Amino acid sequence: MGAQRVAVLGGHGKTGRAVCSALADRGVDALPLGRADQPDLAGAVGRCDAAYVIAPNLHPDEPAHVASALSALRAAGVGRVVYHSVASPYVPAMPHHLGKAACEDLVRRSGMTWTILQPGAYLQNLDLAGPLDLPYSPDVPFGFLDLADLGRAAAVVLTEPGHEGATYELATRVATVRELASEAGVEVRQVPDPGTHPWLSAMFAYYDDHGLPVGTRVLAALLGRA
Template structure:
């Protein structure tokens, strides 16, 4: 794709985190110029966004006021002349049992009423979240919820490539797209697939949401009380329901299926 002069600059809010880095890498690969924006840049958001044709709106994880944060960014996008936005929401945003999901549902409403051309993406949890525990000498997965509930796990690279495609053009304006993998899987499936890739046993350790919260508080994890409470609520939800997510988003955006669990683990764990 031959980028237009102004379409080259693509703002990525919260661009220094793992999702932001994946989006930035995909934007660069597609010929765009990613403008990664962190907390310091947003002290003057209008100036930070000027010159960007499109912007990826993403709040920091577990933000205490995501709705206010997104409202601020929408106002800055208007003032800076941004022509197109993509909002990073989450699979199943309207889940009142999970406060940070519910904040994204309310933020989606603000995006829809912003009068800016928008697309909303709702990614599921990332396969990549399990990789650190699988890369050691004794690979393991530890989760504080039932390992047999279903998830539409997706690769971070697919999320980045989908975002870059949307940001570079005008497809799917007004759409809300679930971003899940090609089939529903469980954490136990992840462990089994990793064993097949690595050729060794992968330990699967399961605790409870309550035990996880107690351990975080006892060990001084760096999470504050609100963050612990919100994550405990999320794990309790996962324990009962998982996080099922549809598979149609990636084919709709990229014209191909999302990478499956086996493919992603082989790519990530067999790197020399």
């Protein structure tokens, strides 16, 4: 039997809202939790039988954050955890990806029943309403993931049996940014990296050379699509 009440750690951001919405569509009680709940996380999740764990974006020490969350979940008797990782977590050139790789190891050794989701870049991260400036090549391949599909996939693994111990890469479609921009009828140009965060600069440099390819068949299978 799947989870009936799910704590969504990081539930107030765009990822968490997508997961909560998809769980609600399945009649599952979703409890969105944020930073204000961290001091007594064990108390906050006390009536939940599963948790979806999303760390804050670019957290300076995601493994410590996730280790603390896992400890609170265990203390509260939550037996099932789904961790929101990233596609290609072990990429030495991208420090925040390596942090998620370390978190995956923590989840696998947590003693809880676990599933790991590795999403590709969100389609919604691209503003295709007008001309698009991009700090990396628009001609490299990506496996893009629609946020609603991420929510649906999370709801499937949380509510249906057979996903324990699984790690799933998720993408809705494979494309270059130039292809997406062309479909939307907007111009795209590559501009210099603004240098706002060293981890983002490292990510842009990696994207510029390699993109972030992710296959689509796992998501299609999870969602029952042809």
